[in-house]
Amino acid sequence: GENVEQHPSTLSVQEGDSAVIKCTYSDSASNYFPWYKQELGKGPQLIIDIRSNVGEKKDQRIAVTLNKTAKHFSLHITETQPEDSAVYFCAAITSGTYKYIFGTGTRLKVLA
Amino acid sequence: EAQVTQNPRYLITVTGKKLTVTCSQNMNHEYMSWYRQDPGLGLRQIYYSMNVEVTDKGDVPEGYKVSRKEKRNFPLILESPSPNQTSLYFCASSRSGTAKDRYEQYFGPGTRLTVT
Numbered sequence: 480g481e482n483v484e485q486h487p488s489t490l491s492v493q494e495g496d497s498a499v500i501k502c503t504y505s506d507s508a509s510n511y512f513p514w515y516k517q518e519l520g521k522g523p524q525l526i527i528d529i530r531s532n533v534g535e536k537k538d539q540r541i542a543v544t545l546n547k548t549a550k551h552f553s554l555h556i557t558e559t560q561p562e563d564s565a566v567y568f569c570a571a572i573t574s575g576t577y578k579y580i581f582g583t584g585t586r587l588k589v590l591a
Numbered sequence: 592e593a594q595v596t597q598n599p600r601y602l603i604t605v606t607g608k609k610l611t612v613t614c615s616q617n618m619n620h621e622y623m624s625w626y627r628q629d630p631g632l633g634l635r636q637i638y639y640s641m642n643v644e645v646t647d648k649g650d651v652p653e654g655y656k657v658s659r660k661e662k663r664n665f666p667l668i669l670e671s672p673s674p675n676q677t678s679l680y681f682c683a684s685s686r687s688g689t690a691k692d693r694y695e696q697y698f699g700p701g702t703r704l705t706v707t
Contacts, residue, residue, distance in 0.1 A: 485633070511694050522595075522681050522698025523634070528691065568633060572694055573639055573665055578649060579696075583633040 481506040483571050485582025493590050498556045500585045502569035505550070509571035509580075512545060512552045515565045517584075526567075527554070559589045593618045595699035603705045604672060606637050612667045612702050614682030621687040623665040624649070624696065625657065627678040634681065640665055672706040679703050 484503045492498045504524040505510075510531035515523035529536045529543045529552065536543050540559075556563055569582040595616045596628060604610055616623065625641040626649075636649030640659040654676055656668040665684075680703075683696040 488631075489700060511690055515693060520700075522683070522700055523696075524698065525695050528694070530690065570634075577624065577639045577647075577693070579624065579626075579634075579636050579639075579694075580635075580650070581626075583631060583632040 481509070481571070481573075481578075483569060483580050483582040485569050485585060487585060488583065489586045489588070491588045491590060494560060494561050495558055498559055498563070498587055498589075500554045500569070500570050500587070501551065502553070502571075502582050503539055503549075503551050504571040504580070505571075506571065506573060507550065507582070508573045509550075510574045511572045512543070513570050513572075514543060514554050515568045515570065515581075517568065523568055556587075559587075560591050561591050563587060564589045593697070595682055595684055595697050597680075597699040597702050599702060601679065601703050603707065605707055606673055607671050609704065610669050610672060610704075612680060612682075612704070614665045614699060615663050616665075616682075616684040616697070617663065618684060618686065619662065619682035620697070621662070622685045622693060622696075623659065624683045625655070625667045626681045626683065627651065627685075628681060628701075629678050636691075637667070637680075643700065669696070672704075674706050677704060677706050 513528035517523040542555040625637040638657040640646045682699040
């Protein structure tokens, strides 16, 4: 079946450095790619998303890139801060369905 | 306050004892979904509903049932729970409209279920 691979599973960075999380999806019909942030003890929260007709999207310190040919998409966080520490999930959805396929998550630790 | 609520937040039960986890949203959202979260496996979709009386299977529907009789509620039913259903469960909802509207999910706080 469809799946989304996410790497790395854990990532530690120094405050102020950049963090990159990568995902690969299998279903070529996927066309919507959100990223969620989950803080300890809470449900995931959408932080940014990208559609298949766009190669890059930026929102302040967060950016997402998409390579449809390679079926890769990545989350980039610049100037990381301690409050960026959380688990991040990527996901892929196929338009016309409501079937969400999530990656396995990346635990990001920003060291002060 | 716009929110998705789940009850109970914590539940310890025994194998075979039927249970229901309730989910309610006050945002008039059409779409609702249930997920389970397990270490190393991320979030896996159990069932989803695109409107009242419309439900469909996600990736891991075995052992679960859902119903959508009202727009705001989407209960998850475990008819005969087993230890492999021990997990953290999340309910989520989103509105109809643009693709972004449909896919921007609002998650509840989670229900931690232990089946012994």
